[in-house]
Structure formats: C-alpha cells, structure tokens
Amino acid sequence: METTLRGVGVSHGVAIGEVRHMGTAVLEPPAKQIPAEDAEREQGRARQAVDAVAADLMARGNLAGGEAQAVLEAQAMMAQDPELMADVERRIVVGSTAERAVYDAFAAYRELLASAGEYLAGRVADLDDVRNRIVARLLGVPMPGVPDSDEPYVLVARDLAPADTALLDPALVLGFVTEEGGPTSHSAILARALGVPAVVALPGAGELAEGTVIAVDGSTGDIFVNPNEAKQAELRAAAAERKAALAASTGPGATADGHKVPLLANVGGPSDVPAAVEAGAEGVGLFRTEFLFLDDSKNAPSEAKQVEAYRQVLEAFPEGRVVVRVLDAGADKPLDFLTPADEPNPALGVRGLRTLLDHPEILRTQLAALATAAEGLPVYLEVMAPMVADRADAKAFADACRAAGLRAKFGAMVEIPSAALRARSILQEVEFLSLGTNDLAQYTFAADRQVGAVSRLQDPWQPALLDLVALSAEAAMAEGKSCGVCGEAASDPLLACVLTGLGVTSLSMGAASIPYVRATLAKYTLAQCERAAAAARASDSAEEARSAAQAVLSGE
Numbered sequence: 001m002e003t004t005l006r007g008v009g010v011s012h013g014v015a016i017g018e019v020r021h022m023g024t025a026v027l028e029p030p031a032k033q034i035p036a037e038d039a040e041r042e043q044g045r046a047r048q049a050v051d052a053v054a055a056d057l058m059a060r061g062n063l064a065g066g067e068a069q070a071v072l073e074a075q076a077m078m079a080q081d082p083e084l085m086a087d088v089e090r091r092i093v094v095g096s097t098a099e100r101a102v103y104d105a106f107a108a109y110r111e112l113l114a115s116a117g118e119y120l121a122g123r124v125a126d127l128d129d130v131r132n133r134i135v136a137r138l139l140g141v142p143m144p145g146v147p148d149s150d151e152p153y154v155l156v157a158r159d160l161a162p163a164d165t166a167l168l169d170p171a172l173v174l175g176f177v178t179e180e181g182g183p184t185s186h187s188a189i190l191a192r193a194l195g196v197p198a199v200v201a202l203p204g205a206g207e208l209a210e211g212t213v214i215a216v217d218g219s220t221g222d223i224f225v226n227p228n229e230a231k232q233a234e235l236r237a238a239a240a241e242r243k244a245a246l247a248a249s250t251g252p253g254a255t256a257d258g259h260k261v262p263l264l265a266n267v268g269g270p271s272d273v274p275a276a277v278e279a280g281a282e283g284v285g286l287f288r289t290e291f292l293f294l295d296d297s298k299n300a301p302s303e304a305k306q307v308e309a310y311r312q313v314l315e316a317f318p319e320g321r322v323v324v325r326v327l328d329a330g331a332d333k334p335l336d337f338l339t340p341a342d343e344p345n346p347a348l349g350v351r352g353l354r355t356l357l358d359h360p361e362i363l364r365t366q367l368a369a370l371a372t373a374a375e376g377l378p379v380y381l382e383v384m385a386p387m388v389a390d391r392a393d394a395k396a397f398a399d400a401c402r403a404a405g406l407r408a409k410f411g412a413m414v415e416i417p418s419a420a421l422r423a424r425s426i427l428q429e430v431e432f433l434s435l436g437t438n439d440l441a442q443y444t445f446a447a448d449r450q451v452g453a454v455s456r457l458q459d460p461w462q463p464a465l466l467d468l469v470a471l472s473a474e475a476a477m478a479e480g481k482s483c484g485v486c487g488e489a490a491s492d493p494l495l496a497c498v499l500t501g502l503g504v505t506s507l508s509m510g511a512a513s514i515p516y517v518r519a520t521l522a523k524y525t526l527a528q529c530e531r532a533a534a535a536a537r538a539s540d541s542a543e544e545a546r547s548a549a550q551a552v553l554s555g556e
Contacts, residue, residue, distance in 0.1 A: 002226050007202030008455055010188035012493075012516050014231055014239040015154055015175025015197040015540055016215045019208045022157035022164070023144045029099040029135060029389070034092075043089050049137040050088075053130065054079040065271030070291040071162040072127075077294070079130045084109055084240055099138040106131035118531020125180075128160035146173070154216055156208050160187045162313035170196055175216040177223060179205040182455035183488060191218075193275075193511040199223055199453040242516075244329040249519035252282055253507070256555065259526040261500050263518055264321065264508035266486060270312040276512040280518070283321035283380070286486035287313055288368070293327055298336045300362055306369035315380045321380040323434065323486070323508070325413065326366055328386040329355045338362065347442075352387025352415075357396055367404035374408065384411035384434050389418050396430035411485075413441035420468035423475035423483075433472050435504070437487025441465050460489035461542035466502065470537065473503030484508060493520035498549050500526065501533030524553055 017160055031177030034042060054076040061072030078084075091101035110127055132144045145164050146155065152174050159180040168176070173196060181187045181200035191198035196217030208214065208225065215224040215235050224231055231460035253263035265276035269292075276284065278312070291310055292301045314322055330339045330351025338359055343349040356363040367383070372383045383406060385397040394412045401410045411432040414420050422432060437460050442448065444465055469485070476483035484506035485499055491513035497520060500509060507517060524532075535548035 002224060002228055002231065005202060005204070005223040005225065006407075007199040007205070007221045007223060008183055008459070009198075009218045010183050010185075010192075010200050011191035011196055011198040011218045012179075012242075012513070013175070013195070013197035013218050014215065014235045015218070016227070016235065017152055017154045017174045017213065018154040019156050019212045019214055020147045020149055021206070021210055022155065022160070023147060026530060027138075029097065029103050029139065031100055032097060033095040034097055036095075039092050039095075042092045042098040042101070043094075043112050045138060045546055046088050046092065046134075047085070048100060048409070049098070049102070049134050050079050050085060052137055053133045056133070057130075060276055065269070068162060068193070069271065070288070070294050071267055073291075073294045075130055075162065077125050078127060079134065081109075087492060091396050099135050102131065102138065106134075125159055125479040126162065129164075131442055153332050154214055156205055158206055159185075162187075162190065168196060171196055174201060175199075175218065177202055177205050177208075177214075177216060179203065182458040183460065189488065189510065192488075192510040192512050193272075207375075244528075245519045249515060249522060250280060251518075253518050255500065255521055255524055255526045256528060257525040257527075259500070261496075261504075261521055262321070262506040264323070264484070264486075264506055265511045265514065266508050267313065267511075270309060272511070273313055273316045279511040279514040281317075281514055283317050284313065284325075285321075285484055285490075285506060287322060287324040289325060289327055290329070293329065293335055300337060300365065303369045303372075306366060307373045310370055310373035311377075314373055314377050314381065318378050319380075321382065323382040323384060323411070323484075324370060325384055325386055326353075326363060327356060330353050353385040353393055353397060354387060356385070357393075360400070363400055365405060367401060367406050370408070371404055371406045382411055383408050384413050384430075384431065384432070385468050386413045386436070387415055388412035390422060391418050391425045391429055394426045395429040398429045414468075414472050415443065417444050417468060420472045423472045424478060427475060427479045427481055432481055433476055433483040434508075435472055435483065435485045435487060435489075437465065437469070437485060437489040440468060440487065443469075444468065455541065459496060459542035460487070460492065461536065461545045463537055463539050463541070464546050465489075466498070466537050466545065469499065469504065470533075471501045472503075476505070482506065488490060492519065493517045494546065494549060494553070496521060497505055497524055497553060498531045498533045498536050501529030501531070502537075528553055 057072045057076040061069035090100045091104055110124055136143045152172050155176040157174050159178050159179050171223040175197035178200045179202055187199055197216050199216055199221050213226055216229045253261040262282045264283045265281035266286040266289045267276055267284050292306055329335045338349055338355055388394055398410045409431040411434055412426050412430045413434050413436045415436040441458050445457035447454035473483045482505045485504050486508040489495055490507040491509035493516045496507050496517045532549040532552040535552045536545035539545040539548050
C-alpha cells in the first residue's frame with residue numbers, strides 16, 4: 001500500500017529506488033583486563049589504528065575536495081588529538097584492551113562536548129564516527145558506512161557522517177533519507193554539493209524496511225513508500241520538466257522583468273571553483289577560508305601559502321565579484337593555536353571576528369595575503385568579517401582592512417540578531433552586508449543546526465527570520481549599499497524569489513543549486529516577488545509562509 005511521509009527536503013530532485021540502510025555502528029567492545037606486560041603492545045595497536053583512520057579520513061578528504069575536505073580533515077585531527085590519545089594510553093596502562101580504551105576515552109570526551117551545549121551536537125556525531133572507525137579497525141570488523149551494492153539504491157540512515165557523505169557515488173546512491181539533521185546540517189550541505197536528492201529529519205526513517213521501493217522528492221520533503229506506477233510516472237515527468245527548464249535557463253540571474261539578482265557560489269576552496277564556473281556562477285558570494293587553517297590545528301598557514309590558494313579562486317572569475325570571509329574559528333571549528341579550550345559554551349564565546357581581534361597577527365597576515373593575491377587581477381574583491389555584533393566590531397574590522405592596504409570593499413556578516421537590528425549603524429563603517437542565514441536562524445531561535453529535533457526552527461522560511469532579513473535589506477537600501485544572502489536559504493528556488501522581494505541584492509549558494517534558482521527567478525517579476533515576500537512575512541509559521549508565497553507566485 002502506498003503511503004506518504006514528510007521530512008525536510010534539502011537537495012532538489014527526485015530519486016526512486018530500493019531502500020538500503022547504512023551499516024550499523026560498531027558494538028561496544030568487552031571490558032576485559034590484560035596483563036601488565038601486554039600494555040606496550042596494546043598502546044602500539046591503538047596508535048597504529050588511530051593513525052590509519054586519520055590517514056584514511058585525510059585521503060577521503062583529498063578525493064572529495066571542497067567543503068567535504070575541510071570537514072574530513074577536522075575529523076582526522078580529532079582522531080589524533082593528543083589529549084585523547086594520552087587518555088587511551090592511560091586506560092591501557094591500568095588494564096584495558098586497546099579497543100576498550102579507545103571506546104571509553106572517546107565516551108568521556110563525548111560527554112565533555114555534549115555538556116558544552118547543543119551547538120556542538122554535530123561535532124559529537126563526528127566524534128562517534130571516528131571512534132567507530134578506530135574500534136572497527138582494532139576488532140578487525142568492517143567499517144560502519146555506506147552499504148556495498150552493485151545496483152542503485154536510496155540510502156537510509158539515522159544520520160550520515162561527513163566521511164560517508166563526501167564520497168557517495170551518485171551513480172549508485174540515487175538519493176538519501178535521514179532521521180536526524182536539518183536544512184543546514186553537514187549532510188544537507190554536502191548533498192546539495194553532490195546534486196543528490198535528499199530528505200532529512202524524517203521521523204521513523206530507520207523503520208523503512210530494507211528493499212522497500214520509495215520515491216524521494218528532495219524539493220518538497222515528501223517520501224512516497226511503495227509508489228504505484230502512476231505515481232512514479234508522475235514524479236519522473238515532473239523531474240524531466242524541471243530538468244528541461246534548467247537546461248533552457250542560462251545567463252545572469254534576473255527576474256522576468258529584468259531586475260538583476262547576481263547568482264554567486266559558495267566555495268570552500270579552489271577545488272570547488274570548476275563546479276561554480278560550470279553552473280554559471282557570476283562570482284563567489286562566500287569564499288570560506290577555513291580549509292587553509294584546518295590542515296594544521298596548531299599552526300597558522302604561512303602568508304605565501306594563503307596567497308597561492310586565494311589567487312587560484314580570484315583568477316577563476318575575471319571581472320567577477322569574489323567575497324572572501326576571513327577566518328571563522330571557534331565553536332564547531334576550534335583551532336588549538338587560537339580558540340580557548342575551556343569555554344563553557346563556545347557558540348556564545350570567542351569565535352569569528354572576536355577570535356581574530358584577540359589575535360590580530362592572524363588577521364593581519366590573512367588580509368595581507370588577500371591584498372597580494374588580488375594584485376594585477378581584474379576581479380572585484382570584497383572581504384567580510386564573521387560574527388559581527390555591532391558597530392564597534394564593524395569599525396575594528398574596517399580599520400584592520402585599511403591598515404593592511406587592502407583595495408577591496410569591507411563588509412560584515414549578519415549572523416547575530418543584534419547585527420540585523422542595528423544594521424544601519426553597522427553600515428556606517430562597512431560597505432556591504434551578507435546574511436549568513438544558517439547561524440542567524442540558530443541564534444534567533446536558540447536551535448542548533450545539527451539537531452533534527454529542532455529542525456523546524458532552523459527552517460529558513462520562519463517569518464521571524466524573514467523579518468530580520470528584511471530589516472537588513474531595508475537598512476542597506478537606505479544607505480545605498482548592498483545586502484546579499486550567503487546562507488543555505490538562497491539555495492531554495494522559491495525562497496530565493498521571496499528574498500529578492502525582501503530587497504536582497506545578491507544570492508550565493510552551492511553551485512548545484514544555481515540553475516534551479518536562475519530558472520525559477522526568471523519566471524516571476526520583481527512585483528510578484530515582493531507580494532510573495534509580504535505574504536510570507538504575514539504568516540505565523542514556516543509552513544504557512546512557504547504556502548502563502550507559493551500561492552502568490554502561482555496566481556492562486
């Protein structure tokens with residue numbers, strides 16, 4: 001019998017196939033004692049397993065590139081954390097086997113992270129994945145992960161670790177469904193980068209029987225269980241129609257009446273550039289620079305290394321706009337040489353610009369590297385600071401840019417509600433705003449982006465979030481300056497129309513989403529977008545806002 005389930009659609013497209021479940025987690029090793037004379041051997045086994053898992057994660061990262069590489073390299077550093085390894089060795093000395101010592105040491109560290117606040121829930125999941133891989137290697141059992149199959153399938157899991165998501169083969173994995181996660185979780189972001197249809201936050205996903213045929217609509221979040229032939233044909237026809245529309249949509253982003261809306265790409269490093277260029281990106285709206293710093297959590301990259309990486313991206317967009325976010329360290333992106341280790345709640349502590357102002361030499365080097373990288377290139381460079389709270393923050397960043405001799409526009413990210421509420425004040429110091437809707441939603445609703453249970457509050461259609469976007473856009477318009485969106489909200493084609501109607505001047509997203517957004521924007525006039533935006537803001541929930549905007553744009 002056909003049934004329909006509803007999760008959160010996070011990556012466009014339709015996938016129809018049989019369910020295959022993710023490999024189960026490694027079982028808890030038995031707690032047995034070893035003789036004292038075996039301790040050194042067990043410590044050696046533990047070190048070898050840790051190094052092998054770290055090397056495997058680094059290799060996966062090199063293959064995946066881009067955002068996935070940064071996430072996997074962070075996991076590799078987690079595996080080799082010296083404090084964790086010291087704890088493992090201490091436990092072996094008092095009689096634990098290598099596998100039990102790893103299991104218990106990671107469990108203790110897990111509790112520390114969990115107690116630091118929900119913001120680190122995503123990192124806890126990454127830690128569990130590292131532990132499972134090390135324990136599996138020590139026990140000589142298969143690694144948890146993507147199932148082996150010669151036939152294409154739909155992957156179903158409680159959640160997906162970055163190490164698994166990064167190397168999914170789209171030829172075999174038609175789409176995926178998870179019980180946890182949200183619109184801005186690592187899994188969602190990587191799914192969009194891969195162009196794989198995906199639905200997250202689906203209650204009871206794990207109860208879907210192995211081999212059951214399901215249809216996944218990554219645009220609506222609908223899961224059709226045992227769809228009949230008519231439903232499958234309907235879904236395939238709709239998917240084919242969308243594909244044809246995408247193929248016909250080329251050129252700069254604009255509404256039907258010619259209002260220009262530059263469509264830019266979010267990139268995590270030089271390896272993301274080819275996909276952005278192929279998708280027709282008009283530039284880069286968010287160049288995340290953390291990938292350079294995650295290579296070595298104990299030392300900052302040299303200025304020369306930074307220059308080389310930045311120039312590769314800048315050269316790819318002659319006459320285009322490239323917006324670089326300076327290092328956003330702290331919270332879920334800790335660096336040993338920068339971020340405090342003892343903060344009770346890192347998400348509300350020293351992170352982003354606060355970290356850089358505490359370590360001005362890091363900011364000076366990065367700005368100098370950007371200035372050198374841009375020399376002689378016909379590119380419109382813009383540089384922005386993360387986690388700007390008020391005008392004082394904006395002034396401190398602008399002053400640092402001027403002191404570095406940077407010939408670029410200086411901007412501020414709006415990720416904290418205070419920045420949206422005082423946007424006009426901040427714009428007295430900087431030349432543009434860029435809305436990071438992922439963190440802005442997180443801080444507005446006190447809802448961790450990695451926790452599936454609060455995913456409804458992370459929905460970028462939430463009217464309160466749209467109000468903050470509107471405040472920022474109105475402030476920029478009043479000051480004659482620009483206000484873009486670089487959060488994942490921009491990747492939703494319907495929401496892109498609403499953001500345009502709110503006064504946002506550019507949209508930046510994962511490269512795979514650009515054709516969808518371009519084709520959808522081209523269907524509607526600016527006036528229609530403005531009416532849709534007003535209808536969405538007048539709603540009381542994300543679901544109502546989406547429906548109201550859809551009704552306006554469809555002429556209902």
